[in-house]
Amino acid sequence: MRKGTGTGKGLKRLSCLLGGLVVIGMFIPLLVVFVISFNPGNELIFPPHGFSLRWYSNIFHHASFLSSFHFSIILGVVATAVSLIVGLSGALVLTRRKFRGADIISGLLMSPLVVPQVVIGIGFLSLFSMMHVYHSIPSLLALHIIITLPYTLRVLVANLSRCPVSMEEAAMVLGAGKYRAFVETTLRMIKPGMVASAIFAFVTSFDNFTASQFLIWDRATLPIEIYAYITKENDPTVAAVSSVLILMTVGLVILMERWVGLETVTG
Amino acid sequence: MAEQTKTSVSLGLLLPGLFCLLLFGASLFAVGILSLRPERLAGEGIGLNQYLRFFDDTRYLIYFWRSFKVSCYGTLLTLFLGYPVAYLMARSGGRIRLTLTLVLVVQFFTSYIIRAYALMLVLGNNGLINRLLLKLGMIERPLALMHNETGVAIGLIMVSLPFIVFPVYSVLRGIDLRLEEAAESLGAGEWQVFWNVTLPLSLPGMAAGVVLALLFQVTSFIVPGLLGGGYYDMVANFICDQALSVLNIPFASAVAMVMLAITLFLVIGLNKLFERNLKDVSA
Numbered sequence: 297m298r299k300g301t302g303t304g305k306g307l308k309r310l311s312c313l314l315g316g317l318v319v320i321g322m323f324i325p326l327l328v329v330f331v332i333s334f335n336p337g338n339e340l341i342f343p344p345h346g347f348s349l350r351w352y353s354n355i356f357h358h359a360s361f362l363s364s365f366h367f368s369i370i371l372g373v374v375a376t377a378v379s380l381i382v383g384l385s386g387a388l389v390l391t392r393r394k395f396r397g398a399d400i401i402s403g404l405l406m407s408p409l410v411v412p413q414v415v416i417g418i419g420f421l422s423l424f425s426m427m428h429v430y431h432s433i434p435s436l437l438a439l440h441i442i443i444t445l446p447y448t449l450r451v452l453v454a455n456l457s458r459c460p461v462s463m464e465e466a467a468m469v470l471g472a473g474k475y476r477a478f479v480e481t482t483l484r485m486i487k488p489g490m491v492a493s494a495i496f497a498f499v500t501s502f503d504n505f506t507a508s509q510f511l512i513w514d515r516a517t518l519p520i521e522i523y524a525y526i527t528k529e530n531d532p533t534v535a536a537v538s539s540v541l542i543l544m545t546v547g548l549v550i551l552m553e554r555w556v557g558l559e560t561v562t563g
Numbered sequence: 564m565a566e567q568t569k570t571s572v573s574l575g576l577l578l579p580g581l582f583c584l585l586l587f588g589a590s591l592f593a594v595g596i597l598s599l600r601p602e603r604l605a606g607e608g609i610g611l612n613q614y615l616r617f618f619d620d621t622r623y624l625i626y627f628w629r630s631f632k633v634s635c636y637g638t639l640l641t642l643f644l645g646y647p648v649a650y651l652m653a654r655s656g657g658r659i660r661l662t663l664t665l666v667l668v669v670q671f672f673t674s675y676i677i678r679a680y681a682l683m684l685v686l687g688n689n690g691l692i693n694r695l696l697l698k699l700g701m702i703e704r705p706l707a708l709m710h711n712e713t714g715v716a717i718g719l720i721m722v723s724l725p726f727i728v729f730p731v732y733s734v735l736r737g738i739d740l741r742l743e744e745a746a747e748s749l750g751a752g753e754w755q756v757f758w759n760v761t762l763p764l765s766l767p768g769m770a771a772g773v774v775l776a777l778l779f780q781v782t783s784f785i786v787p788g789l790l791g792g793g794y795y796d797m798v799a800n801f802i803c804d805q806a807l808s809v810l811n812i813p814f815a816s817a818v819a820m821v822m823l824a825i826t827l828f829l830v831i832g833l834n835k836l837f838e839r840n841l842k843d844v845s846a
Contacts, residue, residue, distance in 0.1 A: 305753070306753060306754075307650075307753050307754070307757055308654060310647070311647040311650040311651045311654070312651060314644070314647035314648075315647035315648040315649075315650065315651035315652075315663075316651065318644045318645070318647065318648050318724070319648055319663055319666055319667070321721070322666065322667070322670055322721060322724060323666055324685065324691070325678070325681035325682050325684065325685045325721070326669075326670075326673070326678075326681050328681060328684045328685055328690075328691050329677070329680070329681045329684060332684055339689065340683075340684055340687065340689060340690075341689045341694070342684065342685075342689070342690065342691045342694055343694075381579070382579040382580055382583060383580075385576035385577070385579060385580070386576070386577055386579070386580035388572045388576055389572055389573075389574060389576045389577045390577075392572050393572060393574060395574065401577070401580070401581070401584070404584055405580055405583070405584060407587070408587060410778060410826065410827065410830050411591070411823060411826070411827075412781075412782035412799065412819075412822055412823060412826050413782060413784065413799070414782070414784060414798075414799045414802045414803060414819060414822070415591070415594060415819045415820075415822060415823045416587075416590065416591075417803075418594050418597075418802070418806055418812070418815060418816055418819050419587075419590030419591050419593055419594045420590050421806070421812075422590065422593035422594060422596075422597050422812065422816070423586075423589055423590040423593045426593060438586060441583060442583050442586065442587050445580070445583055449580075499672050502674075503674040503675060503676075505674075505675065505676060505784070505785055506784040506785065506799065506803075509803070509807070510806065510807070519674055519676050522674075522676050522677075522680075523676055523785070523788070523789075526676075526680060526683075526789060527789075534680060535680075535684070538677040538680060538681065541673070541674065541677060542669070542673055542677065545669055545672045545673050546669055548672065549665060549668050549669050549672060550665075552668075553665070558664050558665070558668050561668050561671065561729065562652075562664055562667070562668070562729045562732055562733060563729055563730060563732070563733035
């Protein structure tokens with residue numbers, strides 16, 4: 297790049313120093329969680345005195361962690377699937393049809409991103425109470441579909457607008473039916489976008505705490521159990537749970553890097 | 564034309580999206596309606612009592628003041644810390660860039676709760692920093708890095724770094740390096756090049772990141788909840804407390820409406836401001 301000119305060195309060095317420190321500062325807390333999760337005592341001291349897996353086995357003695365984990369996974373998968381379908385059909389209309397108010401509708405569909413989570417939470421609590429539905433499953437599912445929709449819609453609109461309709465037409469000229477033409481050409485081309493938006497949607501749903509806490513009439517999600525545990529007991533069990541989740545995230549990110557590249561996240 | 568109708572999609576496909584929109588709109592409408600209830604428990608009538616109560620008592624304004632203050636300087640610090648990371652990522656070779664990206668994306672995808680919890684283990688009285696400083700003899704008593712404004716600010720900055728780094732990185736990577744080389748060949752020093760070429764060209768990324776980070780920080784619940792530990796509640800914590808502990812839904816709804824108005828005002832205002840000024844830069 298700039299070899300030989302000798303310029304840009306001080307700048308690069310400074311960004312290495314500052315940026316490097318910041319990234320290390322971001323990385324250390326996660327490392328501390330890992331180390332503390334192996335602490336034999338029930339205090340949260342770094343460095344720990346010894347090594348033990350008791351907090352990992354303690355996860356299994358807390359039925360609430362396991363059941364809420366199970367619930368969060370199912371909720372995330374179902375919400376993601378619905379959000380993908382709604383997002384894909386919406387993105388198809390928004391990219392391929394010109395109609396009045398299209399900009400307004402796509403703006404409104406993105407609006408859950410700018411409305412504070414507490415406001416959305418109170419809104420869903422009020423709405424479902426008014427309808428006399430006091431069950432977590434339908435209300436949380438509706439909530440998670442709506443808050444994940446902006447992510448699926450945005451990625452899929454971006455993907456579809458780069459995807460020429462002519463391919464689909466060519467397939468139809470060659471005798472494919474409407475749906476087969478769509479599946480074989482367009483859907484195949486936007487597959488990376490589908491994967492990326494599915495991951496975004498799942499993570500958003502799985503992590504959601506602030507709005508979901510208003511809807512835990514009969515079921516709690518994992519973040520809510522974790523928060524309650526931190527504020528009540530606060531022994532290293534949460535560090536063990538966190539370590540497991542961080543490892544799962546690392547796995548997901550590596551898979552994502554392989555499948556679709558991390559540019560889908562970083563832009 | 565006949566060919567075009569074959570591939571054109573039916574407007575009916577928008578229906579599921581519109582249904583979601585309807586549900587979302589109805590939920591916001593419900594907050595608005597509830598905020599007009601004069602009584603705490605579902606009573607009759609309509610009035611502005613809840614809003615009057617809120618604006619009458621300066622005690623309540625402190626939550627808004629905290630949210631506003633911390634997120635203003637928090638966002639600036641996040642920008643200041645995030646920019647070098649983005650610059651480093653954009654100007655490094657493959658392996659370093661991949662490592663940095665991996666660390667940031669893992670951060671980004673890890674739950675807010677876990678990241679806030681991890682910071683508790685670093686900042687607490689028995690946390691990494693205090694243990695280290697005590698061992699080195701640099702302090703005699705643990706520093707109060709948590710359960711106060713400092714802890715909340717550190718938490719908000721650390722958690723919202725990816726919001727700044729990603730957009731700035733994306734813009735920096737798109738800058739044509741020949742522009743910098745041209746400035747250099749005309750005799751500009753490296754700092755002059757950065758100040759007059761690179762930084763102005765990266766303004767759109769900074770603007771996008773600032774809006775995201777500010778939005779996150781102003782509305783944050785988990786970070787002030789865990790790192791403030793109840794000693795530094797911000798707006799979102801106050802609203803939750805009113806709705807879920809005090810069980811005063813009408814009052815919580817009124818405060819939520821005020822929060823919504825302020826948030827929308829901030830986001831739209833900032834977008835307008837950046838739009839206008841960034842046009843000046845490119846013109």
